Amino acid sequence: MFTGSQWEGSHAPVWPFTLDYVPSVDYCQHGPCPKKQYPGMWEIPVQRWYGLDGHSCAMPDGCSATGDAEETLEYLKSNFRRYYNSNRAPFGIFVHARWFSTEHTLDGLDRFLDYLLTLDDVYIVTPSQVVEWMKKPTPLSGINGFEPWSCQGGANDVWLEAKK
Structure with missing residues (x-):
């Protein structure tokens, strides 16, 4: 589902x-949108990005092109700061x-990953x-023991089991 304000900061x-x-x-701005409930199904929305020129786009590669790596870094950081400095929703980078x-x-x-x-x-x-974290919110003080984020937890178990 595609969501987010057309204007940055709204x-x-x-x-x-x-x-x-x-x-x-507010959560599904472009159809087709669900018209009935699907209990237990999770949705990670695709949220608007904002180019350095202020125009919005659906995905990072849809905003105005940047001229060099430094502009790309600033573009990624400026969009990340919207999340980090507000409600800290997960910041997804979904690109073509x-x-x-x-x-x-x-x-x-x-360079952006190095910054993070x-x-x-x-x-x-x-x-x-x-x-998995949303199902079981864990404070930073205990995050090192959060099984789904460990090398032994989560989807890795499925892959290791299938490989045997």
Whole structure:
């Protein structure tokens, strides 16, 4: 589901949610949208991004092109700050493969990941790990023991079991 304000700063980012209830247009802005409940089904919404020129887009590769790795880094950081400095909803980076066809975007993303690694309260996780944390919120003081985020927990068990 695609969501988010058309204008930067109008609304806080949307947290993932279940379809226990039919979502309002605030959560599903472009159809087809669910018209009935799907209890227990989780939705991680695709949220608008905002280019350095202020225009919104559906995905990072849809905003105006950046000229170099430094602009790409600033673009990623400015969108991340919307989440980090407001309600701290998970910040998903969902891109089409074409975004990597320009070398400076990959370089900018690499620098952005290096930046995130400097933050003690930010974790790089998969969408399924986000849902597992939402099912069992764990404070930072106990996050090192959170099984779904460990190398032995979560989806890795399924893969290891299937490999045997």
